Amino acid sequence: MNDERESWYDDEAGPLVRLYAVTRGRSGGARHKLDMLTLVVNASVGMQPRRPEPEYARILQMSHSAISVAEVSAALNLPLTSTKILIGDLIDDGLLKFRSPDPAPEAAARNTQLLRAVLKGIQAI
Template sequence: MRGEATGPHDWLDADAGPVVRPYTVTGGRVRPIGPAFDLLAFVVAAAPESTEGFGVLQPEHRRILGLAQQPVSVADLAADLDLALGVVRILLDDLHSARLIALYEPPASATHPHDDILKAVVNGLRAL
Protein backbone atom coordinates (compact mmCIF):
# COMPACT_ATOMS: atom_id res chain seq x y z
CA MET A 1 0.00 0.00 0.00
CA ARG A 2 1.42 3.36 -1.01
CA GLY A 3 1.71 6.24 1.45
CA GLU A 4 0.44 9.69 0.77
CA ALA A 5 2.60 12.02 -1.32
CA THR A 6 4.35 14.58 0.82
CA GLY A 7 6.00 17.89 0.08
CA PRO A 8 6.18 19.68 -3.24
CA HIS A 9 7.20 16.57 -5.17
CA ASP A 10 4.71 14.15 -6.64
CA TRP A 11 7.41 11.46 -6.69
CA LEU A 12 7.75 11.29 -2.91
CA ASP A 13 6.21 8.38 -1.10
CA ALA A 14 5.79 8.63 2.67
CA ASP A 15 6.59 4.94 3.11
CA ALA A 16 9.49 4.51 0.69
CA GLY A 17 10.98 8.00 0.63
CA PRO A 18 12.12 9.59 -2.61
CA VAL A 19 11.53 7.29 -5.55
CA VAL A 20 13.69 9.33 -7.93
CA ARG A 21 17.26 9.64 -6.74
CA PRO A 22 19.20 12.92 -7.14
CA TYR A 23 21.51 11.51 -9.82
CA THR A 24 18.43 10.73 -11.91
CA VAL A 25 17.15 14.30 -11.59
CA THR A 26 20.51 15.61 -12.81
CA GLY A 27 20.92 13.05 -15.58
CA GLY A 28 23.84 11.42 -13.77
CA ARG A 29 25.87 14.63 -13.55
CA VAL A 30 27.59 15.42 -10.28
CA ARG A 31 28.92 18.91 -11.15
CA PRO A 32 27.65 21.89 -13.09
CA ILE A 33 29.30 22.35 -16.49
CA GLY A 34 29.90 26.03 -15.80
CA PRO A 35 31.26 27.65 -12.64
CA ALA A 36 29.65 26.73 -9.31
CA PHE A 37 26.98 29.08 -8.02
CA ASP A 38 27.59 30.91 -4.75
CA LEU A 39 25.07 30.12 -1.99
CA LEU A 40 24.24 33.81 -1.71
CA ALA A 41 23.87 34.42 -5.45
CA PHE A 42 20.43 35.63 -6.52
CA VAL A 43 18.53 33.90 -9.30
CA VAL A 44 15.81 35.57 -11.36
CA ALA A 45 13.75 34.02 -14.16
CA ALA A 46 14.75 35.76 -17.40
CA ALA A 47 11.23 35.70 -18.87
CA PRO A 48 7.82 35.15 -17.27
CA GLU A 49 7.95 31.36 -17.43
CA SER A 50 8.17 31.35 -21.24
CA THR A 51 9.95 28.10 -22.00
CA GLU A 52 8.86 27.56 -25.61
CA GLY A 53 11.63 26.39 -27.89
CA PHE A 54 13.77 25.05 -25.05
CA GLY A 55 12.56 21.46 -25.19
CA VAL A 56 11.03 19.54 -22.35
CA LEU A 57 11.90 20.84 -18.90
CA GLN A 58 11.82 18.64 -15.85
CA PRO A 59 9.33 19.46 -13.08
CA GLU A 60 12.23 20.72 -10.95
CA HIS A 61 13.27 23.16 -13.68
CA ARG A 62 9.71 24.46 -13.92
CA ARG A 63 9.50 24.85 -10.15
CA ILE A 64 12.76 26.82 -10.10
CA LEU A 65 11.38 29.13 -12.80
CA GLY A 66 8.22 29.59 -10.77
CA LEU A 67 10.10 30.39 -7.57
CA ALA A 68 12.53 32.70 -9.39
CA GLN A 69 9.88 35.12 -10.62
CA GLN A 70 11.19 37.27 -7.77
CA PRO A 71 14.91 37.29 -6.84
CA VAL A 72 15.74 34.30 -4.66
CA SER A 73 19.06 33.02 -3.36
CA VAL A 74 20.50 29.65 -4.36
CA ALA A 75 20.34 28.51 -0.72
CA ASP A 76 16.65 29.44 -0.47
CA LEU A 77 15.90 27.60 -3.71
CA ALA A 78 17.52 24.44 -2.36
CA ALA A 79 15.46 24.71 0.83
CA ASP A 80 12.21 25.43 -1.02
CA LEU A 81 12.76 22.56 -3.46
CA ASP A 82 13.82 20.18 -0.67
CA LEU A 83 16.74 19.05 -2.83
CA ALA A 84 20.46 18.82 -2.13
CA LEU A 85 22.43 21.94 -2.93
CA GLY A 86 24.56 20.10 -5.50
CA VAL A 87 21.44 19.00 -7.38
CA VAL A 88 20.03 22.53 -7.38
CA ARG A 89 23.33 23.92 -8.69
CA ILE A 90 23.22 21.48 -11.61
CA LEU A 91 19.60 22.36 -12.38
CA LEU A 92 20.48 26.06 -12.23
CA ASP A 93 23.37 25.43 -14.61
CA ASP A 94 20.91 23.86 -17.08
CA LEU A 95 18.61 26.87 -16.88
CA HIS A 96 21.49 29.35 -17.06
CA SER A 97 22.88 27.61 -20.16
CA ALA A 98 19.43 27.84 -21.77
CA ARG A 99 19.28 31.55 -20.82
CA LEU A 100 16.10 31.02 -18.81
CA ILE A 101 17.52 32.57 -15.63
CA ALA A 102 19.79 35.46 -14.78
CA LEU A 103 22.30 35.10 -11.99
CA TYR A 104 23.58 37.89 -9.76
CA GLU A 105 26.66 36.96 -7.74
CA PRO A 106 27.41 38.81 -4.49
CA PRO A 107 30.31 41.25 -4.76
CA ALA A 108 33.62 39.88 -3.55
CA SER A 109 35.11 41.68 -0.60
CA ALA A 110 38.48 43.19 -1.49
CA THR A 111 39.55 43.63 2.12
CA HIS A 112 38.97 41.68 5.28
CA PRO A 113 38.14 43.31 8.61
CA HIS A 114 41.07 44.00 10.89
CA ASP A 115 41.71 41.45 13.65
CA ASP A 116 41.08 44.07 16.35
CA ILE A 117 37.56 44.65 15.02
CA LEU A 118 36.80 40.93 15.00
CA LYS A 119 38.12 40.55 18.56
CA ALA A 120 35.98 43.48 19.71
CA VAL A 121 32.88 41.89 18.15
CA VAL A 122 33.59 38.54 19.82
CA ASN A 123 34.19 40.22 23.18
CA GLY A 124 30.97 42.20 22.78
CA LEU A 125 29.02 39.03 22.02
CA ARG A 126 30.51 37.26 25.01
CA ALA A 127 29.47 40.19 27.22
CA LEU A 128 25.85 39.65 26.24
Template structure:
Protein backbone atom coordinates in the same frame (compact mmCIF):
# COMPACT_ATOMS: atom_id res chain seq x y z
CA UNK B 1 17.52 11.15 2.90
CA UNK B 2 20.83 9.90 4.13
CA UNK B 3 24.01 8.62 2.61
CA UNK B 4 23.08 5.16 3.81
CA UNK B 5 20.16 4.96 1.44
CA UNK B 6 21.33 5.04 -2.14
CA UNK B 7 17.81 5.07 -3.59
CA UNK B 8 17.11 8.79 -3.40
CA UNK B 9 20.65 9.61 -4.48
CA UNK B 10 20.28 7.54 -7.58
CA UNK B 11 17.01 9.27 -8.29
CA UNK B 12 18.50 12.70 -7.63
CA UNK B 13 21.45 12.17 -9.88
CA UNK B 14 19.00 10.82 -12.42
CA UNK B 15 17.40 14.22 -12.28
CA UNK B 16 20.68 15.79 -13.31
CA UNK B 17 21.70 13.13 -15.79
CA UNK B 18 24.36 11.89 -13.39
CA UNK B 19 26.07 15.24 -13.14
CA UNK B 20 27.31 16.56 -9.82
CA UNK B 21 28.56 19.91 -11.12
CA UNK B 22 26.61 22.62 -12.87
CA UNK B 23 27.61 23.63 -16.38
CA UNK B 24 29.37 26.95 -16.72
CA UNK B 25 30.72 29.23 -14.06
CA UNK B 26 30.24 28.15 -10.47
CA UNK B 27 28.05 30.25 -8.24
CA UNK B 28 27.71 31.15 -4.63
CA UNK B 29 25.19 29.98 -2.02
CA UNK B 30 23.73 33.45 -1.79
CA UNK B 31 23.90 34.30 -5.49
CA UNK B 32 20.56 35.74 -6.58
CA UNK B 33 18.61 33.68 -9.11
CA UNK B 34 16.09 35.49 -11.27
CA UNK B 35 13.84 34.02 -13.93
CA UNK B 36 14.24 35.83 -17.21
CA UNK B 37 10.82 37.47 -17.68
CA UNK B 38 10.64 36.83 -21.39
CA UNK B 39 11.95 33.29 -21.16
CA UNK B 40 10.00 30.62 -22.96
CA UNK B 41 10.85 27.18 -21.70
CA UNK B 42 10.50 24.08 -23.76
CA UNK B 43 7.74 21.82 -22.63
CA UNK B 44 10.05 18.97 -21.74
CA UNK B 45 11.47 20.42 -18.55
CA UNK B 46 10.99 18.29 -15.46
CA UNK B 47 8.80 19.56 -12.63
CA UNK B 48 11.76 20.63 -10.50
CA UNK B 49 12.97 22.91 -13.26
CA UNK B 50 9.53 24.43 -13.70
CA UNK B 51 9.27 24.96 -9.93
CA UNK B 52 12.51 26.92 -9.98
CA UNK B 53 11.29 29.09 -12.84
CA UNK B 54 8.09 29.88 -10.97
CA UNK B 55 9.88 30.49 -7.68
CA UNK B 56 12.56 32.75 -9.10
CA UNK B 57 10.18 35.18 -10.71
CA UNK B 58 10.91 36.80 -7.39
CA UNK B 59 14.71 37.01 -7.12
CA UNK B 60 15.73 34.23 -4.74
CA UNK B 61 19.13 33.23 -3.35
CA UNK B 62 20.51 29.81 -4.31
CA UNK B 63 20.33 28.43 -0.76
CA UNK B 64 16.66 29.31 -0.52
CA UNK B 65 15.93 27.64 -3.85
CA UNK B 66 17.53 24.45 -2.52
CA UNK B 67 15.59 24.60 0.73
CA UNK B 68 12.29 25.22 -1.02
CA UNK B 69 12.94 22.45 -3.53
CA UNK B 70 14.01 20.18 -0.66
CA UNK B 71 16.94 19.10 -2.77
CA UNK B 72 20.64 18.97 -1.88
CA UNK B 73 22.57 22.03 -2.85
CA UNK B 74 24.68 20.57 -5.59
CA UNK B 75 21.68 18.96 -7.26
CA UNK B 76 19.98 22.34 -7.09
CA UNK B 77 23.05 23.90 -8.60
CA UNK B 78 23.04 21.58 -11.57
CA UNK B 79 19.40 22.47 -12.21
CA UNK B 80 20.20 26.18 -11.91
CA UNK B 81 23.21 25.80 -14.17
CA UNK B 82 21.06 24.13 -16.80
CA UNK B 83 18.44 26.85 -16.62
CA UNK B 84 21.14 29.48 -16.94
CA UNK B 85 22.63 27.67 -19.92
CA UNK B 86 19.20 27.70 -21.56
CA UNK B 87 18.90 31.41 -20.89
CA UNK B 88 15.90 30.95 -18.62
CA UNK B 89 17.42 32.36 -15.44
CA UNK B 90 20.16 34.79 -14.55
CA UNK B 91 22.43 34.14 -11.59
CA UNK B 92 24.14 37.21 -10.25
CA UNK B 93 27.68 36.83 -9.11
CA UNK B 94 27.71 38.36 -5.64
CA UNK B 95 30.58 40.67 -4.84
CA UNK B 96 32.29 40.22 -1.48
CA UNK B 97 29.93 41.66 1.11
CA UNK B 98 32.45 44.15 2.39
CA UNK B 99 32.70 45.66 -1.11
CA UNK B 100 29.04 45.37 -2.03
CA UNK B 101 27.67 47.08 1.05
CA UNK B 102 27.43 50.82 0.70
CA UNK B 103 26.58 53.14 3.54
CA UNK B 104 22.85 53.08 2.80
CA UNK B 105 22.69 49.30 2.92
CA UNK B 106 24.83 49.26 6.04
CA UNK B 107 22.43 51.65 7.80
CA UNK B 108 19.45 49.65 6.56
CA UNK B 109 20.92 46.43 7.94
CA UNK B 110 21.70 47.96 11.33
CA UNK B 111 18.26 49.53 11.55
CA UNK B 112 16.61 46.32 10.40
CA UNK B 113 18.43 44.26 13.02
CA UNK B 114 17.61 46.67 15.82
CA UNK B 115 13.96 46.75 14.80
CA UNK B 116 13.53 42.98 15.10
Protein backbone atom coordinates in the same frame (compact mmCIF):
# COMPACT_ATOMS: atom_id res chain seq x y z
CA MET C 1 11.48 -9.15 3.82
CA ASN C 2 8.16 -10.81 3.20
CA ASP C 3 6.91 -9.64 6.57
CA GLU C 4 4.74 -6.51 6.18
CA ARG C 5 6.16 -5.08 9.39
CA GLU C 6 9.68 -5.21 7.97
CA SER C 7 9.95 -2.74 5.14
CA TRP C 8 12.87 -1.27 3.26
CA TYR C 9 10.80 1.84 2.55
CA ASP C 10 10.24 4.49 5.19
CA ASP C 11 7.09 6.59 4.70
CA GLU C 12 8.86 9.66 6.06
CA ALA C 13 11.67 9.30 3.53
CA GLY C 14 9.52 10.56 0.66
CA PRO C 15 9.84 9.50 -2.96
CA LEU C 16 12.76 7.26 -3.79
CA VAL C 17 14.20 9.16 -6.74
CA ARG C 18 17.96 9.14 -6.74
CA LEU C 19 19.68 12.50 -7.15
CA TYR C 20 21.53 11.34 -10.24
CA ALA C 21 18.15 10.78 -11.89
CA VAL C 22 17.19 14.41 -11.26
CA THR C 23 20.52 15.75 -12.55
CA ARG C 24 20.88 13.11 -15.29
CA GLY C 25 24.00 11.64 -13.74
CA ARG C 26 25.86 14.90 -13.34
CA SER C 27 27.52 15.88 -10.09
CA GLY C 28 29.53 19.01 -9.39
CA GLY C 29 31.57 20.62 -12.11
CA ALA C 30 29.43 23.74 -12.15
CA ARG C 31 29.67 25.72 -15.34
CA HIS C 32 28.83 28.98 -13.57
CA LYS C 33 30.20 30.46 -10.37
CA LEU C 34 27.16 29.80 -8.23
CA ASP C 35 27.23 29.75 -4.47
CA MET C 36 24.47 29.62 -1.92
CA LEU C 37 24.15 33.44 -1.87
CA THR C 38 23.91 33.82 -5.65
CA LEU C 39 20.65 35.44 -6.67
CA VAL C 40 18.72 34.12 -9.66
CA VAL C 41 15.81 35.71 -11.45
CA ASN C 42 13.54 34.47 -14.21
CA ALA C 43 14.64 35.94 -17.55
CA SER C 44 12.12 34.09 -19.70
CA VAL C 45 9.20 36.05 -21.02
CA GLY C 46 6.50 33.42 -21.28
CA MET C 47 8.99 30.81 -22.45
CA GLN C 48 8.66 27.27 -21.15
CA PRO C 49 11.69 25.19 -20.23
CA ARG C 50 12.66 22.67 -22.89
CA ARG C 51 13.38 20.16 -20.15
CA PRO C 52 10.46 18.03 -18.94
CA GLU C 53 11.54 17.58 -15.30
CA PRO C 54 9.19 19.36 -12.86
CA GLU C 55 12.09 20.87 -10.91
CA TYR C 56 12.89 23.22 -13.79
CA ALA C 57 9.35 24.58 -13.91
CA ARG C 58 9.35 25.06 -10.13
CA ILE C 59 12.63 26.98 -10.25
CA LEU C 60 11.26 29.29 -12.92
CA GLN C 61 8.06 29.77 -10.97
CA MET C 62 9.95 30.63 -7.76
CA SER C 63 12.33 33.03 -9.47
CA HIS C 64 9.87 35.66 -10.72
CA SER C 65 11.58 37.87 -8.16
CA ALA C 66 15.21 37.45 -7.15
CA ILE C 67 15.80 34.40 -4.97
CA SER C 68 19.00 32.86 -3.63
CA VAL C 69 20.28 29.46 -4.67
CA ALA C 70 19.99 28.36 -1.03
CA GLU C 71 16.29 29.29 -0.95
CA VAL C 72 15.66 27.38 -4.18
CA SER C 73 17.49 24.38 -2.76
CA ALA C 74 15.40 24.45 0.41
CA ALA C 75 12.13 24.83 -1.49
CA LEU C 76 12.96 21.92 -3.80
CA ASN C 77 14.24 19.85 -0.88
CA LEU C 78 17.38 19.03 -2.88
CA PRO C 79 21.05 19.30 -1.94
CA LEU C 80 22.78 22.53 -2.91
CA THR C 81 25.03 20.78 -5.44
CA SER C 82 22.07 19.30 -7.31
CA THR C 83 20.24 22.63 -7.26
CA LYS C 84 23.28 24.38 -8.74
CA ILE C 85 23.29 21.91 -11.63
CA LEU C 86 19.60 22.50 -12.38
CA ILE C 87 19.99 26.28 -12.13
CA GLY C 88 23.04 26.08 -14.38
CA ASP C 89 20.95 24.29 -17.00
CA LEU C 90 18.36 27.08 -16.94
CA ILE C 91 21.10 29.72 -17.19
CA ASP C 92 22.55 27.89 -20.20
CA ASP C 93 19.07 27.84 -21.78
CA GLY C 94 18.77 31.62 -21.27
CA LEU C 95 15.81 31.27 -18.91
CA LEU C 96 17.55 32.52 -15.75
CA LYS C 97 19.94 35.36 -15.01
CA PHE C 98 22.20 35.30 -11.99
CA ARG C 99 24.31 37.59 -9.90
CA SER C 100 26.87 36.35 -7.43
CA PRO C 101 27.81 38.47 -4.47
CA ASP C 102 31.22 40.07 -4.88
CA PRO C 103 32.64 40.68 -1.43
CA ALA C 104 34.83 43.72 -1.12
CA PRO C 105 38.44 42.96 -0.12
CA GLU C 106 37.99 45.05 3.04
CA ALA C 107 34.97 42.98 4.06
CA ALA C 108 36.92 39.76 3.56
CA ALA C 109 39.75 41.09 5.73
CA ARG C 110 37.27 42.08 8.46
CA ASN C 111 35.71 38.62 8.31
CA THR C 112 39.13 37.02 8.76
CA GLN C 113 39.86 39.24 11.74
CA LEU C 114 36.49 38.43 13.25
CA LEU C 115 37.00 34.70 12.78
CA ARG C 116 40.43 34.89 14.43
CA ALA C 117 38.93 36.77 17.39
CA VAL C 118 36.19 34.15 17.74
CA LEU C 119 38.77 31.35 17.54
CA LYS C 120 40.88 32.97 20.29
CA GLY C 121 37.76 33.31 22.44
CA ILE C 122 36.88 29.66 21.96
CA GLN C 123 40.44 28.57 22.73
CA ALA C 124 40.38 30.65 25.92
CA ILE C 125 37.36 28.72 27.23
